[in-house]
Every structure is written in C-alpha cells, then in structure tokens.
Amino acid sequence: MNEMTTSQPPAEVQAGYGFWATMAEAFREPGAMVGLTIVAFITIITLASGFLEPYPLREASCPVFAPPSLHHWFGCDDGGIDVFSLVLHGGRISLLVGTCSAVIAIGLGGAIGIVSGYFGGWTDVILMRITDYFLVVPQIPLMIVIAAVWGASISHVILTIGILMWTSTARLVRSQVMSLKERSYVRRVESLGAGHTRIIFHHILPQLGPLLVANTVLAITVAIFNETALSFLGLSDPDAITWGSIMTHAFNRAAISSGAWWAIVPAGMAVALITTGGYLIGRAIEDALNPRLRISYLSPREWKLLPTAQPRKGANG
C-alpha cells in the first residue's frame, strides 16, 4: 500500500494534459491574448457589418477621393463610396474564403496525413508522392488557368487555395501519427484487440487536436492572405467586394498617383492585422504543445544564493 503515499508526481508535471489544458496553457501567453483580441474584434465587426456600415456600398455618398473626415473616417474611393463601409463589408468575403479553404486544407491534409502515417508501407509511399506533386504546383498560374477555363468566382478561389494548401498539414500530421502509433499506449490498445478505426478516432485523432487547431488558425491567415493576393491580381470574382478587390480597384483608378492613400491602406492594414493576430494565436498553441521550444538552455540568468534559510513566498511546499 505504500505507493499510495510515495512518489506523487511533482506539481510541475501535473499541468498540461489534453486539449483544454493545452489551450489554457497557450492563452496564458500575452501574445496569444493580443492575437485573440485582434481576430475576435475583426471577426465581430465584419460579421456585424450589415448594421455597422454607415453608408451604402453601391451609390456615392461623398466626392471622389475625398480625404478622411469626421463623417467619412477612412475617406472615399474613386466612385465616391465610403471606404470604411467597403472595408467592413470586404472582410466578410475574405473571412469566408479564408475559413472555407482552411477547413478544406486541414480536412484533406489531416485525413491524408493520418492514413499515410498510420498505415505506412505502400499507402504511405503513394499518398506522399501525390503530396509531393501538389507541393510543387504554383498557385497563381493554376488560378489563372482555372479562371480562364471555368471563370473567376469565389468558389473557385476557395477550391484552389484549399487544394494547394493541404500538403504541409499532411506532412506534419503524418510525422506526428507515425510517432504516436509507436507509443506504448497505442500498442497496448492494439493488443487489447481494438480495430484501426477505434485506434484512429479514439486515441490518435484527439491527440492531434491542438496541433490541428494551431494549423487551422495559421491556415486561415495564409488563406486570407492568398485570397487577397489573387483578387488583387483580378483572379477572383470581379463583382465581389473583398479586401483584395478594394485595393485592386483603387490601384486601377490611380488612387496612388492622385495621393489618395486612404483608398488602399485601410484594406491592407486589415489583412496585416488579421494575419498577425492569427499568427500570434497559432504560434502560442504550437509553443504550448512543445514547451521545450520556450526553454532556453543558454539563458544568461543564473540560480541565486539566498542569504537566509527561507525564501519569501513561504517555502514549505
């Protein structure tokens, strides 16, 4: 019975298991809170843009390229349309495209990674060669081809970004699964007689949870960024208002040469902000998953000598 009293694990070890513990650990980081605030703020105001937009989007409410003023915070564009309303509205499509293509990418990448890593052998060889193939397809030429063949539309942009972005997730998940399936708790469940489905869905997938969340957040930001780039090049739906199309319109109508920076900068800032926010969150979750990344063994700090016998916080722990 003596093991009831001895060798209790130290307090440090007890924290940090499971999905929610990892998330809690991640959001202890100040950077992650900043990122979450940014992303939440942008998401809320774009989703509520229908109520928040001060001016209509299809008819002029002010002079052409009017500078920012109290009534028009971000000024006006070439058609006399309020830029603030445009940026609010444009966030909808950008976020939609970002989220949809990230979900496609993570779903596809996760599934291929798990199957490839878990079953190994020829399955792995074939799936990984397919992955390699997609890894080298350049995005913009492919988008140009798709836009030329099927026409430029939002759903094509979503598909293109999703189908080109899953490769890195697949590789990451595959390597994780390969090490997870050799862990002795998986071997033990296998020797209990569990089938592949049970092992994958009950024991491997949940362990990948935080990793997939981190990847999804990072993928959303990359997808928003890519969507902006594609629509700036005019490869997206020309009628949709997105951050990319706001910028490309302003650019085409010589906003820069007429000194109307306010027609371009707010949309660009929005993209930069949400990308930074997503990156901060994603990185914090990754760090929480692998705490070793944060410890510096070459720290210039040293241990300290105490003049008295007891440290201040009350030492009898």
Add this chain to the structure above:
Amino acid sequence: MNSLQQDPSPILEFRDLNVWFEGRHRFAHVVKDVNFSIRPGELMGLVGESGSGKTTTILAAMGLLPAAARVSGEILLGGRNILAYGPGSVAQHRWKDIAMVFQGAMNALNPVKSISWQIGEAIRAHTSLRGEDIRRRTAELLDLVGISPASGKNYPHQFSGGMRQRAVMAMALACNPRILLADEPTTALDVIVQDQILKLLARLAGELRLAVVMVTHDLGVVGAVCQRAAVMRHGAIVEQAAVPILFSQPRHSYTRELFSAIPSLSAAAETRPPPPEDHAPLLEARDVSVVYQRTVSPGDLFRRRQPQPMAAVNNVSLAVGYGELVALVGQSGSGKTTTLQAVLGMVPVIQGSVRIGQMETTALNARAWRPLRRRVQMIYQDPYESLDSRYRVKDIIEEPLLIHGIGATARERLAMIEDVLKRTSLTPAEDFLYRYPHELSGGQRQRVAIAASLILKPELLLADEPVSMLDVSVRTGILALLDDLRRTERMGILMITHDLSTAAKYADRILVMHEGRIVEAGPTREVILSPRADYTRRLLACIPDIARPIHAI
C-alpha cells in the same frame, strides 16, 4: 584498504544545503538541510527514489542548477565555502576540482567526431595544453579508464555502451579533479557492463585518491562498491552510515522498506518450492524464429540483391502452464521483448509454432486474432507511457469491455470495473474512477494497466518488465499482485525481467535468453543455484552483492 583512517579531513562537505525551485505560485523545497562529507579516495553512495533530490544536491556542487533555483547553506571544498559568492564562485571549481558524469551522457556524445577528438576538446577547453600535449594527455586518460589509446580514433557508434561510459568518464577526469560526481553511472547498462564500470570507479578512487559521490537508485550497486551511503527521501537525508552498518542494521523505516524490495538472490532461490509438475500447457511455443526484414533500399535495387534480414529471435521454444509464472531473463537486445511480441501476434513469426490453449496462432491474421486477444493480455514496461493521458481510469478499464462487446449496460460495466479495481487494491474504487493517469503515482498507474487487462479475465498474462520503471518501494506490491493472480485465478504469466533476483523470488521457472536464443531453461532453484550455461554463470557473477564488495578485491 580503508582510507577513512589515513586521511580524516573531508575534501567536500555539504552543510545545511537547501535548494528551492521557484514555481509560478510557490517555492518547491527540493533539497532540505542536507549534510554529508566525503574524503579523498572514498566512494559515497547517495541513494533515493526519483524526485528525492539526489541529483539536485550534486548539481548544486557543480553550480549547474537551473535559473529558477534558490540555494542556501555551504558547500566546503577543502575547507573553503565555494557557495559564498553565488554562481561565480562555484564556476571556478567546476571541472578543475569537481567533475561530473551526467546521467545518460554516454548517449550524448557527438556522433560525427572521434572519441579522442571529443576528449581532446574537453582538454582544450579547460587547460592550457595544446597540440602534441593534448594527444599525449588524451592517450593517458583513455588508458586510465581502460580503453586502449589506439581505439580512441573510433566513433561513438563503434563503441559499446560500457566503452562510451568510460570515454565520458575520461572526459570528466581531463582536468585532474579531486572529486567525481557520478549521476546514475550504470543505470542504462547491463549487469555485466555495470560490473566493469563499478570496478573502474573503485579503481579510480584508489589510484587517483579521487572522492566519488555516486547517485543511484540501486542499493545493490551501493552495497557492492561504496564505503558509505546516505539515503534520501523527499529532499532530506533520512539515514547515513558506513555501508556494512547501513546494510546490516538499517535504522530508518524507509531504509528497511528499500531493503525489503531487493530480494537476496540465493536466499530467494533456496526458499523457492520446486514447480508443480501437473501444469496443463497454456502457451506452447516451438522453434519460433522472428526476423526483422530490412526495407529494400535504392542501392539494393541497383545491385539486384535482397537485403539481409536480421534474426531477432532464433528457434526459441518455451511453455507456460496454467497458474505458472515463468521469467524470461536476459540483457537488453537479447530478443526478450520480440519473443513476447511474437506470442502476442504483434510481429510475424517466420518459422515455428505458437499454441495458446491448443490453438495455433501463427497463421491467424489481425481480424482472426481479435477474439483471442481476450485470453492473452500484456502488461507494458512503462506505466507513464502505456495509458492514454486523456482517458480517466474508468474509461481506460472500460475500453477493453467496449472493444469486445462485454457488458450490455453501462451499469453492468461499472460494476465490473469496480470489482477489478478492488482486486488490484485500488480502493476505495470511487476515489480512482474519475482520475486521470497523471494524477496517479507510478505504482497506481501500473495497477490500472493491470486492471484493464484483468477485466477481460485472460488466461495468459505477458508482462514486459512490469516494475523496472517504478521506484523500488512500490515494486514489491506489483509483483505480489501478479504472484497472487496466478495463484487465485490460475493465470499463466510470462514475465520479462533483466533482474535475476526478482525472477528468483517470484518465478517457478527461469528461461535465460542471449543473442536471440534461450541458453538455459529450468526450475528457478536449479538455474540460480547450479547454472549450467556459461552465460548464466557470468550473469550471476556480475550481480552486485554486499557480500562480495568490489573495493575489497
């Protein structure tokens, strides 16, 4: 022989050493008022379980504590307090006066540099020797630790574990230190190699008048090689004395507990009743061979050749009867675990037959195996690894029931779970049902793993070193549980162990495995007391024993 009388003044002395680690919310007091001293030429053992603060104590003398550490007290080196001015004043003495062999350092050698180069690097970093002098000093050091200087040009992977450990010790001795701190120097090594390293430490202490502090969890090692020992628990020294006194009259109850956990080999074998003959065969393996097939590399394809398979298990035959406990003993890499995996059907058997309760299993595929899995269960070595950290105890034990579709309702299953928790002494059951593995101690985790196997009412239990990852004081409980199971439930148990004394105490029969073959098999008494195979004799001779102290040789 006894250095204690010749040189009474201690070279290193710990006085009221305290170490705290600053946590997020509080200080953890990990070393509490530690006092001990060591004289030149003396070997001192610091014994304790994991987390008892023994490594932290010696790291304090090296000045290598992490930044979160807060230290108070004195460490006297030849009468001078080296802690007096904090980290800077300890650093001056590091390597020059006090050197350390870190735990597992032998696995941290640089794989792309030769051993001589790496020792030379240590010399270059800490002394003013250059060029030819370094080479001469390296040769000298290699010779000192019993490696021929010529083989220093080899790379770490060409050295065995024991040789690498010697090389690491040579590095620590580069600056002629007066004190050597060795952290678990023999833990990952096999008995035969362990014996050589212990002899080397004893020789170095004698030849160089080196004071050696050896941190270990193994009382047998301390008994064989040390003159004095201190027993640590929860950061404090509970008892320290000369080894013969400590071993013959342990005063503290904790020390006595530790001793009761290490059965004496010959005493255990002598009291072992001969195994009953009427065991009905439960598991019968005949001429089993397992090979690890290497994958075909592009080079092989190019040369049109098949890669040579590696034989892991070679013509192994064994049998386990109902209610019998059979121990499979051998060094790491001898094929013990592969044998178990083959019995369990987790690795393909290329030749031979495995019968479990008259059923031939070698030809079964994964699907056909599944119903049979109920009858054969395996206990894994590391209970910290073998339980899914996201599952509560109840879910862990319920899982096998769900897999095999046993118990129609949740209530029925819960009753079975509570029953099996009781049988594994995890009582009261309600206290454990909803806890996560990380809230349990190592011994409790292993009990949960055993409970999850027992709930299927298996006939055959395979145990892969079930106690080797656990602290000494909880081992007895787990082994007694296994012993009890085979008596009351008539379960057949095949247990892997590297520890002959455990095998001697609990097994009916012992199989000794070496390089993929079984070199000796027989009733425990015969194998331990009158071994026939040379290998068994060597193995037995190398087990550290207080009755045969190394320093007296």
